[in-house]
Amino acid sequence: MDERTAIDMSDLLAEVQVPDMDGALRSFSESTRQRTVKDLFGKKRREAWDKDTEARCDFYPKTRLVSRAxxxxxxxxxxxxxxxxxxxxxxxxxxxxxxxxxxxRLIGEVIGQHLKNGNWCIVCTPKRRHLTRNFATLIADEIGKKMGIPFYEDVAVCKSKHRVNAVFDLLFLPPENNIIIFDDFVTTGSTMKSMKAVFDGHKKNVMLFAGINNKL
Structure with missing residues (x-):
């Protein structure tokens, strides 16, 4: 039977130098923390994009016929x-x-030759109370000029403080039989619905157009 002599490793182990990992661990921890902070910021930013107040538009044409409200x-x-x-x-x-x-251009493509009968007009949703500059009103006025049709500004008024599920009162009934309702941004669709409702019972043909569909 072989007799093997045990080797004393104490002297050898004493010469082994273990590297100081504190610096590396601190760097790793800092790097991880930075990535976490960055990811959290990215998440918050993406969440902000989903909020109506932070909505954006890249103006890439995506014409759609939308059903809402x-x-x-x-x-x-x-x-x-x-x-x-x-x-x-x-x-x-x-x-x-x-x-x-x-x-x-979109209205012309949708309505086409029917615009030539001279029996069309354009209106917009009521501006908010105490608002002197209404983006949708200014656009609708320009659309009317470009298309050669009348634009009526104060057709309806909103007496409630909130636009969602608001009820509009008709102030002026356009003489034209065909009415284009325009709004710059549509989110819930309730404003368009309320505006369309003011013409119910008046035997008017109503078509609705929006600049931006404010929902993904």
Whole structure:
């Protein structure tokens, strides 16, 4: 039988130097923390995009016939992740001719030759109380000029403080039989529904158009 001699490893182990890991661990911890912070920021930013107040539009044409709140409307653009915020769009006077040009083109494509019968007009949803500059009103006025049809501004009024499920009162009934209702942004569709309702019982042909469909 072999007799093997045990080796004393104490001297050898004493010479082994264990590297100091504190610095590496601190760097790893800091890197992980930074990634976590970055990811959390990204999450919050994505969540903000889903809020109506932070909605954006990249103005890439996505024409759709949308059903919402019991009404149908044509929308030229779609709410998007990237692009300008709706606040930026509304405060930029340069967007008024842009909207008017593109929406006029859409209306022409949808209604076509029927516009030539001279029995059309355009109206917009009521502006908020105490609001002197209404983005939708300015666009609708330009659309009317481009298409050669009358634009009536104060057709209806909203007496309630809230736009959701608001009831509009008719102030003026346009003489034209065919009425285009325009709104710049449509989210819930309740404003369009309320505006359409003011013409119920008046034997008017109503078509609804929006600039931006404010839902993904």
């Amino acid at each position: 019991g009404v149908w409307f044509f929308a030229l653009w779609q709410k998007s992740v990237m692009g300008r915020t709706l606040t930026e769009i509304k405060s930029d006077d340069g967007e008024i001719p842009h909207f008017a040009e593109e929406v006029s």
